[in-house]
Amino acid sequence: MEISEHTDADVFLEADRRHKEMRANGQTSLGVTKITQPPPMGEPKPKFAAVCSQCGGPTSVPFKPTPGWKILCTENGCYQKSKGGV
Ligand SMILES: [Zn+2]
Numbered sequence: 359m360e361i362s363e364h365t366d367a368d369v370f371l372e373a374d375r376r377h378k379e380m381r382a383n384g385q386t387s388l389g390v391t392k393i394t395q396p397p398p399m400g401e402p403k404p405k406f407a408a409v410c411s412q413c414g415g416p417t418s419v420p421f422k423p424t425p426g427w428k429i430l431c432t433e434n435g436c437y438q439k440s441k442g443g444v
Pocket residue numbers: 410411412413414415430431432434435436437
């Protein structure tokens with residue numbers, strides 16, 4: 359994979375060099391405007407169907423349910439109750 363690494367570096371340098379040339383010539387480089395976008399907030403996490411071990415109701419958890427693990431739903435407040443009871 360050494361060749362591809364060198365190729366990538368060469369391409370980058372070539373693009374960088376051309377960019378500077380364009381600026382030197384007073385040209386605007388169309389299509390190379392870098393738009394930095396922040397990662398989308400509230401990205402949906404994968405959910406796994408699970409059964410609450412407290413009330414037996416269906417729920418979903420953001421992790422893969424492990425057999426033997428205690429799953430507490432938030433739908434019926436089992437999770438909140440386990441945290442010290444509201
Ligand atoms: Zn529950």
